[in-house]
Amino acid sequence: MSASGSRRPVTPGPNWRSRLQAWRARQVARPEFRRFVQWLPLSRGYSRDQEADLFSMVTGFVQSQILFAAVETGLLKALEAGPVTVSDLARATGLAEDRVRRLLQAAQAIRLVSVGGDGFATLADHGAVIQSDPGIQAMIGHHALLYRDLSDPVALFNGSNTETELRRLWSYAGSGRESSVKPGDAAAYSALMAASQSMLADEILDAYDFGRHRKLLDVGGGEGAFITAVSARHPALTLSLFDLPPVAERARQRFAGKPLDQCPHCHGGSFLDDPLPRDNDCITLVRVLFDHEDAVVLRLLRNVRAAMKPGHMLVIAEPMAGASSRGQRLSTAYFGIYVLAMGSGRCRTPAEIIALATAAGFSRFDIRPCRSALMATLVIARP
Numbered sequence: 001m002s003a004s005g006s007r008r009p010v011t012p013g014p015n016w017r018s019r020l021q022a023w024r025a026r027q028v029a030r031p032e033f034r035r036f037v038q039w040l041p042l043s044r045g046y047s048r049d050q051e052a053d054l055f056s057m058v059t060g061f062v063q064s065q066i067l068f069a070a071v072e073t074g075l076l077k078a079l080e081a082g083p084v085t086v087s088d089l090a091r092a093t094g095l096a097e098d099r100v101r102r103l104l105q106a107a108q109a110i111r112l113v114s115v116g117g118d119g120f121a122t123l124a125d126h127g128a129v130i131q132s133d134p135g136i137q138a139m140i141g142h143h144a145l146l147y148r149d150l151s152d153p154v155a156l157f158n159g160s161n162t163e164t165e166l167r168r169l170w171s172y173a174g175s176g177r178e179s180s181v182k183p184g185d186a187a188a189y190s191a192l193m194a195a196s197q198s199m200l201a202d203e204i205l206d207a208y209d210f211g212r213h214r215k216l217l218d219v220g221g222g223e224g225a226f227i228t229a230v231s232a233r234h235p236a237l238t239l240s241l242f243d244l245p246p247v248a249e250r251a252r253q254r255f256a257g258k259p260l261d262q263c264p265h266c267h268g269g270s271f272l273d274d275p276l277p278r279d280n281d282c283i284t285l286v287r288v289l290f291d292h293e294d295a296v297v298l299r300l301l302r303n304v305r306a307a308m309k310p311g312h313m314l315v316i317a318e319p320m321a322g323a324s325s326r327g328q329r330l331s332t333a334y335f336g337i338y339v340l341a342m343g344s345g346r347c348r349t350p351a352e353i354i355a356l357a358t359a360a361g362f363s364r365f366d367i368r369p370c371r372s373a374l375m376a377t378l379v380i381a382r383p
């Protein structure tokens, strides 16, 4: 009892799971325990995987920079057509031959390239995937910005670094700045988003059948890369998008050459302040919510809800937080830190998104995993 007579709230102690985890951590911290696990035939493989996983985390930034160099010097591109000699690679990349050999050795170690006994280099599996996908290449290229923002991670976490490169790139990030987005600002991030749709759209289209709808509005739809993929899969759907005026203008230019009946309507405005077009039986929000804080997401979802009627469907697709698969864990770490560097937003679990959507007036939810949790998970909501 305190002097004033009121009782202090009692903080509940850790539950059995936390106590068990703490006990496990104490065991794993003991070198003799780890030696035992390495020695035991049953756990030897697990122990080796754990060790490699840990080392890969400790050295992960080096791997990312080898990858960056392999893309930026044009090494992967030079290998696209088939086996190439070191001297041809030196010409293609502008590096000295001994530096090409070093880059090849590092890139081979992370399975980007393969160097045969004949001295010729070719793409290995990871390199072939990256070289075939402009979206991954664009993502790797723009990581130069994130890498600089992460050079002092403590400053990022304690909030003293607010002038980040990603904040400059995503000019709408942070409450109330979206109306000041200029065409030049929109160009850089919109091109990146359009390029990276190549990795995402098929995942979403395979996880949800948009063919059951008549009219679809993609809110925060960027330059229209997602609705272009939707129209290829479901040509009968009437499509439109809504985005900030300079971005909607870029979308209009993108569709300018198309026949009028196939030209989606591109609405410009703020999805927070302007009424959204009605009479769409499906609204999509692709990689939009995670850019914003909860209060902004709530405003956006209420605005979306106001444009919908019973029987309509909202499809939210973005990378979501979770721990049930390796993809989800990687996604949680990557996107959580990405939006921290942007200065706005959060990587949310499906349950957190459902809670916000419920507060905005939606009900009856489905969660649909995509093939790759790294790309997206879907939350489907009905008004």
Ligand SMILES: C[S@@+](CC[C@H](N)C(=O)[O-])C[C@H]1O[C@@H](n2cnc3c(N)ncnc32)[C@H](O)[C@@H]1O
Binding pocket: 172, 178, 190, 193, 194, 197, 219, 220, 221, 222, 223, 225, 226, 242, 243, 244, 247, 269, 270, 271, 272, 285, 286, 287, 288, 291
């Ligand atoms: C991360 S991008 C995603 C673009 C696209 N959906 C995709 O996945 O490629 C978020 C989009 O939301 C748009 N946006 C941000 N704030 C907005 C606002 N207040 N009103 C309308 N659009 C907005 C941005 O311009 C951008 O195109």
